[in-house]
Amino acid sequence: MLELTGVSHRYGAAMVLKEISFGVEAGEKVVLLGANGTGKSTLLKIANGLIAPSAGQVRYRGEAISPGALRNAARNRRFRGRAALLFQNPDAMLFNPTVLDEIAFGPRQLGLADAEERARHWAAALGVGRHLDRPPFGLSGGEKQKVCLAALLVLEPELLLLDEPAAALDPRSTGWLVDFLAGLRCTVITTTHNLSLAPELGRRALVLGEDHGLLHDGGVEAFLGDRERLLAANLMHIHRHRHGLVEHRHFHVHDWD
Amino acid sequence: MHIPDGFLSPQTYVPAYAVCAGLWVLGMRRLRARLDEETLPWLAVMTALSFVLMMVALPLPGGSTVHAAGIGLLALSFGVWMSFLAVSLVLAMQALLFGDGGITALPVNALAMGLAGSMAAWWTWRGLRRTNESLALFAAGWVSMVLPALLVALVLGIQPAIAHDTAGRPLFFPFGPEVVLPAVLLPHALVGLGEGLLTLLGHRYLTRRRAQPA
Amino acid sequence: MNNPFADPGARRDRLALLAYALAVLAATLVHDPRWLAGGLTVTLLLAGSGAGGLLSRVLRTVLPFNLAVSMGYLMLAWLRTEPPWQTLLLLNLRVLLLTAITFLFVRRVNLFRALGFSRSLTYLLGLAYSQALTFRRAHEDFRLALVSRSPRRPGLMDRYRVSAAAASWYLEKALAAARESAQALRSRGFFDA
Known part of the structure; x- marks a missing residue:
């Protein structure tokens, strides 16, 4: 469904992504792992047709996707109705006067007659139904995240790209999010640098290494069991500990930073 | 209003740097008297704020945009000296870190936008706020854009008179005030309307925020 | 020093x-x-x-x-x-x-x-620069988020609302960041030297 071939990207002189190629089939749940600064967010923005990669191609259902290609109004409408991106900073997505308007923005743009009804439905599904008349700016971080999700899901996309959706959530909300995503029928790619969450977000893992290339594409469990590659991805590091008078070294995974 | 380097003569920018240096020292003293040890963090963050406010686009019908500078808002909300220093630092940052904007034009821009713009906004607001608060805020924003444009245009316009070779040919900016003034002032009088709007809405927003307990 | x-x-x-x-x-x-x-x-x-x-x-x-x-x-x-x-x-x-x-x-x-001779100037420029980069990244995200969420070209009112939301977000973050940096300086003993 989504196909990336040889995607590289640089900001000025800095290499952000190096020759990334992978495909995602309909219905897959994929988790995109990588240490901070390995280019996860940029990769999602490229896959969402927001940034033109320096080299390489993105295809969605066979159609080329890039800012240039999406200047075509019909193609833009088709793609934006099917593929949605949740930004890491939910504030960047919120601009409407009320939560109801925020969620109804997409359907209204498409001229759907039942825009408000849909918005109410998805607000309830995500548990923000009681805030419909409030401005989204005043909500807590977790609630903003849910409003953003509702605003994306209201268009019933086929492909959902989620950029660190758990970063701003407390453990209970994180548990809720994991269950909620598992119940969704659409294809989901979720980025995280939180290893303990990875197996719950998908069975297939894409891992970006510190050289900004694709370090692993395969089972989550297989990757998490591979100490060498966890170290290489900078997702694990070695600690010195003291037990009494004996000093020794540990491998360590930091989940909550 | 970004003048590249090479259009202002040293007879202009060297004295402008001298005046600026004195005012920067004075401004820092004024800020320290008010903010004490919080001066540096506040000034740094206001600089970043000023930097990004200059990036905020005011949409126009038809898909195009204009950019405000946020100087009226900065001056009314945080004072003239804070605004002057923050704008000076933004110009320095743009010139020396982002490679965007001239280093010789810096002191002229700092004095025109940062100081004259901020003071004009402040006094316009003080003068009009008893008549009508909204009008005062809007006019303050408009003036903070138009007066600096006028000053920069004048400084550019006198270049042929103060810097020319023996044959009378210009060495730096080649047009006199009769050409520059209308060319610069007319567009800025329009962009100033956006600046007025930003000042009005931004200041109201901040006042409302301060009224609520944090 | x-x-x-x-x-x-x-x-x-x-x-x-x-x-x-x-x-x-x-x-x-x-x-x-x-x-x-x-x-x-x-x-x-x-x-x-x-x-x-x-x-x-x-x-x-x-x-x-x-x-x-x-x-x-x-x-x-x-x-x-x-x-x-x-x-x-x-x-x-x-x-x-x-x-x-x-x-x-x-x-x-x-x-x-190059400015290392003045601790205050280095601090001032460093904080301003890093905060400016953060704001610039957020600014790009505000713009891209609207594009990403819009199956059709967004209207004038929507673009205006995004600009307003972005500007008020910067104001809010600036106020919070200034308070936080002042506290951080104090806890590091910057003012005691």
Whole structure:
């Protein structure tokens, strides 16, 4: 469904992504792992047709996707109705006067007659139904995240790209999010640098290494069991500990930073 | 209003740097008297704020945009000296870190936008706020854009008179005030309307925020 | 306080800052196009393998303003029937030279190290810069989020709302960041020194 071939990207002189190629089939749940600064967010923005990669191609259902290609109004409408991106900073997505308007923005743009009804439905599904008349700016971080999700899901996309959706959530909300995503029928790619969450977000893992290339594409469990590659991805590091008078070294995974 | 380097003569920018240096020292003293040890963090963050406010686009019908500078808002909300220093630092940052904007034009821009713009906004607001608060805020924003444009245009316009070779040919900016003034002032009088709007809405927003307990 | 001359890199950057200031001054005191062209050549040679990229970036930066000024001057000179070429060459060469010197300086010199002699100035510029980068990234996200969420071209009112939401977000974050940085400074004992 989504196909990336040889995607590289640089900001000025800095290499952000190096020759990334992978495909995602309909219905897959994929988790995109990588240490901070390995280019996860940029990769999602490229896959969402927001940034033109320096080299390489993105295809969605066979159609080329890039800012240039999406200047075509019909193609833009088709793609934006099917593929949605949740930004890491939910504030960047919120601009409407009320939560109801925020969620109804997409359907209204498409001229759907039942825009408000849909918005109410998805607000309830995500548990923000009681805030419909409030401005989204005043909500807590977790609630903003849910409003953003509702605003994306209201268009019933086929492909959902989620950029660190758990970063701003407390453990209970994180548990809720994991269950909620598992119940969704659409294809989901979720980025995280939180290893303990990875197996719950998908069975297939894409891992970006510190050289900004694709370090692993395969089972989550297989990757998490591979100490060498966890170290290489900078997702694990070695600690010195003291037990009494004996000093020794540990491998360590930091989940909550 | 970004003048590249090479259009202002040293007879202009060297004295402008001298005046600026004195005012920067004075401004820092004024800020320290008010903010004490919080001066540096506040000034740094206001600089970043000023930097990004200059990036905020005011949409126009038809898909195009204009950019405000946020100087009226900065001056009314945080004072003239804070605004002057923050704008000076933004110009320095743009010139020396982002490679965007001239280093010789810096002191002229700092004095025109940062100081004259901020003071004009402040006094316009003080003068009009008893008549009508909204009008005062809007006019303050408009003036903070138009007066600096006028000053920069004048400084550019006198270049042929103060810097020319023996044959009378210009060495730096080649047009006199009769050409520059209308060319610069007319567009800025329009962009100033956006600046007025930003000042009005931004200041109201901040006042409302301060009224609520944090 | 640490000795500002202890670090040879810092010393080099400080000398580069001084050299840059002198070069800018010199480029505005010389009015012979041959000297300016020579200066431009030297600057490009100093840029080494990056010369091509430097020159194209300089051209892109100065083109709009210089083209407008040059065309205007050409028209004026034509009306007055005097040859404009000497002046046009001088003006454009000077602008190119100054911009090239600045870009080379920005590319090569670590400004924070060059300003290392003043702890306050380094702190001020460092915090302002990192905060500005954060804001710039957020600014890009506000823009992209609207594109991403819009199956159709967003209307005037929507674009206006996004600008308003972004501006108020920056104000909010700026106020919070200023308070937080002041507290951080205090806990680090910055004011005790």
